[in-house]
Every structure is written in C-alpha cells, then in structure tokens.
Amino acid sequence: MIGQYHILEKIPEKKIRQQVRRLARIITQEYQSREPVLIGVLNGVFLFFADLVREISIPLKIDFVRVVSYGSQDVSSGKITLTKDIEVPIEGKPVIIIEDIVDTGLTLCHLVNHIKEKKPESVKICALISKLERREKEIQIDYWGFEIKEGFLVGYGLDYNEQFRYLPYILSLDMRDKS
Ligand code: 5GP
Numbered sequence: 001m002i003g004q005y006h007i008l009e010k011i012p013e014k015k016i017r018q019q020v021r022r023l024a025r026i027i028t029q030e031y032q033s034r035e036p037v038l039i040g041v042l043n044g045v046f047l048f049f050a051d052l053v054r055e056i057s058i059p060l061k062i063d064f065v066r067v068v069s070y071g072s073q074d075v076s077s078g079k080i081t082l083t084k085d086i087e088v089p090i091e092g093k094p095v096i097i098i099e100d101i102v103d104t105g106l107t108l109c110h111l112v113n114h115i116k117e118k119k120p121e122s123v124k125i126c127a128l129i130s131k132l133e134r135r136e137k138e139i140q141i142d143y144w145g146f147e148i149k150e151g152f153l154v155g156y157g158l159d160y161n162e163q164f165r166y167l168p169y170i171l172s173l174d175m176r177d178k179s
Helices: 013-030 046-056 106-116
Strands: 007-011 037-044 061-070 077-084 093-102 122-129 143-148 152-154 171-172
Touching: 013 046, 013 122, 013 143, 037 046, 037 106, 046 093, 061 106, 077 106, 093 106, 106 122
Parallel strands: 037 061, 037 093, 093 122, 122 143
Antiparallel strands: 007 171, 061 077, 152 171
8 A cells, every 4th residue: 555545556666676777778878979868857757867878878969848738647648748848959959858658649649749740860769657448649759767567656756636646666556545
C-alpha cells in the first residue's frame, strides 16, 4: 500500500537506471558531433531528464516545454495547451523530445507538430515508458525504456494529483481504490 492505494507492480530503481544508461548510450552514439537539443516535457520528466543528460557523454543543449491536457485525473482529454514554450533556437538543429510516458499519444502528436513548425533538422522521440493499451495516435517512439500494456503509474516524476513524484522508483497503482 502507498497512501490509500494498492500497488500492482513496481519498477525498481536499478531497472530504471539500466534503461536510462542504455538510452543514453544510444543517444551518445547516434548524435556524435551533432550537438542535439533535448526538449523535456514538464513536469513529469524532471527526474528522467536529469538522470538521462548526466549519462550522455556528448555536448548537447537543453530546454523544456510545459503541456497541460485538460481531462480527468488519469485520462488525457486530447485538448492540449502549451503553457511554456522553448527558448533555445532549434532551426536546423537535431531535436530529441524527452517524455516521461506516452499513453494515447495525443500530447506528443501535438508537440511534434509544434516543434516541426520551428524547422529543426530532425525530431526524434525518447520516452521512458510507452503504454500501449490506449494509444490513439500512431506515433513513432524512437527510443524507449519500458513498454507496458496498461496501468496507472506514479513515481520517478509521475504524479497522481501532484503526489508521488519524488519516489525514486515507479509504482503501478490500483485505481479502483480511488473512490
Ligand atoms: P497522452 O497524451 O499520451 O495520453 O498522455 C501523456 C501524458 O499523460 C503524460 O505526459 C503524463 O503526464 C500523463 N499520463 C499518461 N499515462 C500516465 C500514467 O500512467 N501515470 C501518470 N502519472 N501520468 C500519465
């Protein structure tokens, strides 16, 4: 139990670290001498982003966007508003969007279109978790850490009502406990 919620599954710190290192190695190899701009999607990405960039061993630039999706607490509505845009120029640059979790794909779809309007050289997507069951938009996730079928995850940046972001591991909560 954590608070009033039963825990269905746990992704421990060690497994997260392994995946973060693997993703960092791939990005390091693929972006040698290219100085990519890594764009993190706030708030959920903050721990993954911080750990990932410290494992990448080539020069890069970083920036963030903040996206708000109005809907119920655990389902994306598809109505997406950008409340913070990037400030680093990306025209002609290789961009990697760093996301915590991709669920329906609506957020990323909107974001990729927005970023492409700024005419980067390329846009790739790196997500710690790809959640498959509710995918609505066919979106290519170029680099991903964990693929899961379903569930509501918290911890390692991910929240439920702003709770649990600080946990160093990821938990899948039983949302039948929420009422
Ligand atoms: P999408 O637009 O792909 O449906 O959703 C993306 C956003 O929804 C994520 O960046 C995240 O903020 C939120 N989200 C989707 N699934 C989960 C989940 O299992 N747990 C948490 N905490 N947030 C999620």
